[in-house]
Amino acid sequence: MKKITITVKDSIITIIKINESDYISLTDIAKYKDPERSDYILQNWMRNRSTIEFIGLWEILHNNNFNSIEFDGFKNQAGSNTFSLTPKRWIAYTNAIGIVSKSGRYGGTFAHRDIAFEFASWISSEFKLYLIKEFQRLKQDENDRLKLEWNFQRALAKINYRIHTDAIKEKIIPPELSKQQINCVYATEADMLNMALFGITAKQWREANPGTEGNIRDNASIEQLVVLSNLESINSMLIHQDIAQPVRLQQLNAIAIIQMKSLIINSELKKLKGDKDND
Structure with missing residues (x-):
């Protein structure tokens, strides 16, 4: 699996490809907020009703196998003081594909860029803007390189x-x-x-x-x-x-x-x- 990194406000953010889509490390984004408690930061974000509604809607739009019944259950529980939700639990119960948990060499929690940008916005509006700008620069570099390779092959x-x-x-x-x-x-x-x-x-x-x-x-x-x-x-x-x-x-x-x-x-x-x- 190919790994790419970008630097956003002195933080190294990992990006991987899954089914030709870019997935950005939520773990790396959370470390910008608190390097020692990235898992806790993620869980706090996921227990919010607005977060569950957003990632649930994303799954409805992109995932035919999404378990909407479990999604409704999580949405109804959101806001309760006793409610907690981890990425692994969300994936296991709803068959989600927008968030993935990886172990091993590229370990951590990754999310489709749509979801990652939403998480970055929750962390910091400033950080989100820099993340988007750096991601756009990366995509432009990739497009320029592909265009150059195509022109070279054509010539x-x-x-x-x-x-x-x-x-x-x-x-x-x-x-x-x-x-x-x-x-x-x-x-x-x-x-x-x-x-x-x-x-x-x-x-x-x-x-x-x-x-x-x-x-x-x-x-x-x-x-x-x-x-x-x-x-x-x-x-x-x-x-x-x-x-x-x-x-x-x-x-x-x-x-x-x-x-x-x-x-x-x-x-x-x-x-x-x-x-x-x-x-």
Whole structure:
């Protein structure tokens, strides 16, 4: 359990998180009034009818399991000289969640900030004001830190996205073919398509990758295979139009570059969006 401390009028006040809500130490607040009798201070506050009405109303608003019958019983007894109420008794009888008693490392009585501010008001109006101001400063610091972390993560994601896409472009976006490459006669249509997409023939790939299993297409990315399938269909149409191989190659190379860029950018944007949604 994470513990945070703030200093209010030279008193150390402990704050802990319970179910994402801030709970402030009533024990520490009581010690500001009387360091030796903090339990007695708390009991005196809790035996007041106005206190019971306030913490009971808080429970009614926030706690579906609150025992309102026991609450009414305590409220009716409040004000009697013989009536006393401790935090543990209140919790045990009413199933209260606004006040909690902790033992061990973070021992003491803690209350939701709404209740803690009410207790601080009973201790001292001046102390309550300083407590609220210091608590607000703490929350502002936390918000500023979270905002800074979010901006840093956002900037880092943008940088990584740019680095990653630039690296991908260097690896798999087809190079623009030279006039010499375009005008070269390729033995098969498959090699012509390899040139359009990969920038090399199957033979050239094998010579450059002697230890790699499979052929150039076996080692292609999903994006490259999608574009290759499109190029095959487009090439078939161009052949039926009696367009010469060099012209077809130039057109297919241009199409391959456009489609690969589009596929890569869309793929990376989806990844970034997915990461943000999961956060």
